[in-house]
Amino acid sequence: MIDSIIDMVHFLASRECSGRRTGTPGSAAARDYIIDNMMRAGIHPGGTNGYIHQFGGLPEEKTGSNIIGVVPGRGKLRDRFILVDAHYDHLGKQKIGLRYYPGADDNASAVATILHAGKFFVEAEEYNNDARRSLIITCFDAEEPPYFNSEHMGVEHFCKDFPEVIERIDLAIILDMLGHRMGEGRVPEKFQEIFFVIGAEKSGVGAILDEMQIAVKNLSPMRMGAHAIPPSGDYIPLYKYDLPYLFMTTGKFRQYHTCHDTAEKLDYPKLERISNYLAYLLTVLAESPAEAFVYDRLGENDLSTLNTLRELFARMDEDENIPKNQSVFEFLHKRFIRDDTNTPSKFGNIKDFLQRAIRQCETDGNLDHNERSKINYLLDVISKYMH
Numbered sequence: 426m427i428d429s430i431i432d433m434v435h436f437l438a439s440r441e442c443s444g445r446r447t448g449t450p451g452s453a454a455a456r457d458y459i460i461d462n463m464m465r466a467g468i469h470p471g472g473t474n475g476y477i478h479q480f481g482g483l484p485e486e487k488t489g490s491n492i493i494g495v496v497p498g499r500g501k502l503r504d505r506f507i508l509v510d511a512h513y514d515h516l517g518k519q520k521i522g523l524r525y526y527p528g529a530d531d532n533a534s535a536v537a538t539i540l541h542a543g544k545f546f547v548e549a550e551e552y553n554n555d556a557r558r559s560l561i562i563t564c565f566d567a568e569e570p571p572y573f574n575s576e577h578m579g580v581e582h583f584c585k586d587f588p589e590v591i592e593r594i595d596l597a598i599i600l601d602m603l604g605h606r607m608g609e610g611r612v613p614e615k616f617q618e619i620f621f622v623i624g625a626e627k628s629g630v631g632a633i634l635d636e637m638q639i640a641v642k643n644l645s646p647m648r649m650g651a652h653a654i655p656p657s658g659d660y661i662p663l664y665k666y667d668l669p670y671l672f673m674t675t676g677k678f679r680q681y682h683t684c685h686d687t688a689e690k691l692d693y694p695k696l697e698r699i700s701n702y703l704a705y706l707l708t709v710l711a712e713s714p715a716e717a718f719v720y721d722r723l724g725e726n727d728l729s730t731l732n733t734l735r736e737l738f739a740r741m742d743e744d745e746n747i748p749k750n751q752s753v754f755e756f757l758h759k760r761f762i763r764d765d766t767n768t769p770s771k772f773g774n775i776k777d778f779l780q781r782a783i784r785q786c787e788t789d790g791n792l793d794h795n796e797r798s799k800i801n802y803l804l805d806v807i808s809k810y811m812h
């Protein structure tokens with residue numbers, strides 16, 4: 426099955442798609458290819474015109490095209506939905522010359538993942554007679570600049586044009602940038618197993634994720650609180666609808682939004698493992714009780730973020746570039762943390778801070794604003810180390 430993931434990414438990142446910019450022939454080629462794969466997987470059309478949901482009103486009189494597929498559920502849960510999405514548009518061609526932005530990791534990797542997982546979900550349906558939610562598989566258009574974080578995004582048009590569907594979505598799962606290798610060979614191999622799952626504290630699905638920590642061999646899904654990273658992605662417009670969501674990503678990387686985000690750089694075994702994890706998660710969520718999807722707008726969970734940070738720093742202990750007479754915490758402190766008034770570096774040893782903060786969360790629930798700012802700074806240190 427890994428071959429199909431490789432084929433999908435390579436086609437979507439090819440010159441035939443030329444960067445998949447909204448409203449271009451390359452976007453149309455990508456759209457046709459994705460729809461063909463949905464049909465082959467047994468995913469039904471769910472748009473206003475087959476699989477396609479067109480929308481206008483974009484700058485330069487462009488027209489966007491969301492792709493919407495459905496896997497019908499069963500029984501009393503059939504009219505409730507799990508939405509899983511990966512935007513398929515990218516930056517198109519460079520203004521000068523013949524170069525284009527392949528967008529292999531951003532976001533062909535996630536498109537291939539949801540199509541692969543969707544096929545597994547369809548096949549699992551054939552052997553299951555229990556009541557289960559329907560699955561909506563979307564590939565939204567117009568997510569990249571100049572549309573990003575604006576009313577022009579494909580997800581905004583989806584929410585506006587399908588209000589009856591929005592009311593019946595129990596959870597949205599958004600995937601973005603899943604396939605690159607971290608650190609370009611400079612970090613321990615255990616880091617290549619990592620991807621992040623963000624936002625579980627906004628509903629009751631955190632307990633489900635915790636039970637699936639070791640569901641797929643050589644894969645480490647790590648939870649983080651949504652407040653720990655800047656809002657980004659197709660899940661942002663869902664805030665106003667009070668929809669529970671999960672955001673899955675491996676984060677940005679050195680080739681982000683460059684012409685070097687090419688298909689050969691991706692870790693395809695990891696993409697297959699993430700796809701298998703997603704397929705398994707979807708089968709569990711499709712049958713989960715309604716209480717798991719109650720939205721909590723103010724839900725926060727610093728403890729999950731701190732536990733993830735502790736695990737990340739522990740994995741750094743395997744880094745051969747760190748001198749044997751120096752702890753990973755000392756190494757990072759000297760390399761990435763500047764002792765000046767513009768950083769919260771005065772909290773001292775990173776390990777001590779994490780231990781103290783975890784104890785505080787276990788006692789009081791969450792950190793205060795000052796302590797939480799230190800989490801954000803440590804995440805920046807982690808990002809510099811990994812990418």
